[in-house]
Amino acid sequence: MTSISKPIIWKEKERLDGEIVNCMTVILRTRGCSWDRCYMCGYTSDAYPASEEELIQQINYAFEQLENEQVLKIFTSGSFFDDAEVPPKIRAYILERFNQAGLKKLIVESRPEYIAEDKLKEFEGVNLEVGIGLETANDRIRELCINKGFSFDDFKRAATVLRNEGFRVKCYLLLKPPFLAEGEAIEDAIKSVIAAKKYVDVFSLNLTNVQKGTLVERLWRAKLYRPPWLWSAVEVLREAKEAGVEILSDPVAAGKQRGPHNCGKCDEKVARAIRDFSLTQDISLLEGLDCKCLEKWKKAVELEKSSRVPLF
Ligand code: SF4
Ligand SMILES: [Zn+2]
Missing domain, CATH: 3.30.750.200 (Transcription Regulator spoIIAA)
Structure with missing residues (x-):
């Protein structure tokens, strides 16, 4: 059984400013997409109602797996900026760990309705890409x-x-x-x-x-x-x-x-x-x-x- 304190993680190559660099992809086990109605999407089968504490454990575990990666993808099978799925406190914690780790680029995903200036302010100065x-x-x-x-x-x-x-x-x-x-x-x-x-x-x-x-x-x-x-x-x-x-x-x-x-x-x-x-x-x-x-x-x-x- 997948442990809830561990997210899904894999390592791959990714483009960064025209160069090919190492990347780590993390899929946090969250409660899943709030929309959950797209005809081709089976992501909710990976959903799990993780508590804030469990999310922190997953994040800690993920950051421990970093080796020489420059790019970090944090996906959730939903929306990174959906407060119901990733509470603001958790986003702030990810940002803190990201900055400490000295990574060069962060990639996340979100539906458009959750993208708002106030949520983005704290990411100022971060090389952030939103899918x-x-x-x-x-x-x-x-x-x-x-x-x-x-x-x-x-x-x-x-x-x-x-x-x-x-x-x-x-x-x-x-x-x-x-x-x-x-x-x-x-x-x-x-x-x-x-x-x-x-x-x-x-x-x-x-x-x-x-x-x-x-x-x-x-x-x-x-x-x-x-x-x-x-x-x-x-x-x-x-x-x-x-x-x-x-x-x-x-x-x-x-x-x-x-x-x-x-x-x-x-x-x-x-x-x-x-x-x-x-x-x-x-x-x-x-x-x-x-x-x-x-x-x-x-x-x-x-x-x-x-x-x-x-x-x-
Ligand atoms: S995760 Fe994306 S594709 Fe799946 S239901 Fe939500 S919006 Fe649609
Ligand atoms: Zn053929």
Whole structure:
């Protein structure tokens, strides 16, 4: 059984001012997202009603695991700035430990409604990046296909507040929300990059995976949903680079039926190329990738707009 005094932790590489550095990611076990209604999100299954004392224990444990990392990500499977989930006292404690540890950058996540000037003031001087799950710049898709519960205008407001205070904005986009055909999903992600880029410092393209207990899982079981092809991600990343943005993608569960996948033979290679591209932003890593399944993918992109169900 997972101990409540220990958060989930892993170490990875991350970009910092164009360099590749060590990063530690911490997922605090909190009571979870107050919204908890997005169709693809199964994060609440990780939720636990941690007391303030338990949160402090988790934070202490996390900081003990630091070695030579420069970047720290503190995620909560919800919103860092939601007082109900991360009480102000806990945020202040994280900040204190962060400053003591001499780390160079802090990355957190939040829905836009919790982002307010007064909560940001205490982070003055910190190299802080806040990830917001805009998912798409299209309000209709965000409402009908994702059930996100906020608008593009809400995102713009929060992003502007963050930037006015001197912080960075990371924008998560969701590649292939339910009810969109493969080709529609690609178009939506590319349009979203273009529409949101002036509010954003870095994009992160999240490739939908099928999480337990979600509407997406029910559709997937009924063969009405297929996670995106990795080729679709490659296309969006290429187009986004053309648009001149910095964009990352970590293809979680790549190659699995529940995750983004191609034919099974090329998944590992393409997922690795996506990860390497994310770290280096070197577009040549996404060129020259090939597999027999590319033709099948092109058919899916073309035909699913009329079939409305996954073909392969
Ligand atoms: S995707 Fe984010 S906002 Fe939506 S339910 Fe999950 S944690 Fe909450
Ligand atoms: Zn293939």
